Amino acid sequence: MQKFSTFFWGLVVVGGIFLSQLTTGCANIVPPQGGPRDTLPPRLIKVIPADSSTRVNARTIQLFFDEYIEIQQGQDNLIVSPIPAIAPVIESKLRDLTLKLKDSLLPNTTYSIEFGNTVKDFTEGNIAKGLRYVFSTGTYLDSLELSGSVVVAETGRVDSTLIVILHKDATDSALIKSRPFYLSKLDKNGRFRFRNLPPDRFFIYALKDEGGTRRFTKPSQLMAFADEPVFTNRQNDSLVLLAFAAEKEAGTVADPVTDRSKPKTEADKRIRYQTNLSNNQQDILEPLLLLFDSPLQRWDKSAIRLFSDSLYTPIDSIRIVEDSTKKILRIETPWLEGNRYHLVLTKGAFSDSSGKTLTKTDTLHFSTKKKTDYGKLKVRLRGLDLNKKPVLQWTQNERVIRSATLTTTEFTDELFAPGDYQLRILYDANGNGRWDTGQFFVVRRQPEKVQALDKKISIKPGWSNEYEIDVNDR
Structure with a gap:
């Protein structure tokens, strides 16, 4: 009995040791606890084949790092140039990264691989930025560069999500049908840089890469082009591309739905509209707007009457204008400050495309603002070239609130709506007072250029607000 007990407990001990070793061998990688936080990115210690070979x-490239790594959005972050027809496969295991090139390599060609934000450490997510690998299938490495910048023409600002691509094909259709040879992403300042290029001629474009196709797909897509091809063995540092959309993105418009299951009530037939009045106050610098949900089919000027003061004095000097969408009526008149007004809309004054109409007379009562509600503004612009037909624009959230064609380098206004504004300058090539987009297909035309000024101004009511701005300050 004693021998059996000794044998039994011996088995328990051996089994415990075996299970301990087994669970240890199957354990996950756990970062060490305690100590200072790791803030350093993974460091590349070896590449096979060696960099610049x-x-x-x-067609298999192995990279070895000094710590455990993982990859994030490998296909989105990775840029292989020249761009292969088949995307490479990227894998990581412990401290190693393997890149498998699935497409055939071109002869006598220099390849570059930019990893972007692909590689980060396992513990803290520190990204190995600037990681780049170069090799050649020929006897030497190409070393030419091409750099420049891209700005959105309409705003003068940077959209860092745009890509810049190089094509060898001169035809317009290449931008739609063909894979580009080289690709570069923009940095936060809108700059791009191609490295290790061969001595050659290229056609350069910028694109909003929608769907990852690296192609032009629709007229509302942001794009840019250079008027002339670029040659990599020439100086091209001043290259600036102006991005534009030939057409605005169309909104989704729902067809009116008619419910025939029951007769329409009076409310169903009544046309709906809004105004631009704020707290029942009218800006004396702006027209009164009537805003409709659906395009107007008919409106009667004689049924829209404006009166002033408590005596309902008729105002005949009004102008009513329908905008191009037929959804806005502008009512213009020389507004008097601090005055009481009444807009009378007679029954049947307008009807819209869905068959709705004004089923009863409406009267809008409102007052105009006083001059003390506005600020005085003076802006002096140093370094402004008046030969370029500059138009000064005040914007809020990239929407143009006001604009003024400049014939001198100083702008003055005794009545300016209070608020915070960004300034920019439109160089109005055709002199029509508004920004005009570009065109690439059929007729090539660059968009008009807008320069964003790095200056915010704040207009306070009842104050004299003066600003001096150097347009060449960046």
């Missing part, structure tokens, strides 16, 4: 024909 020539006569390379291997």
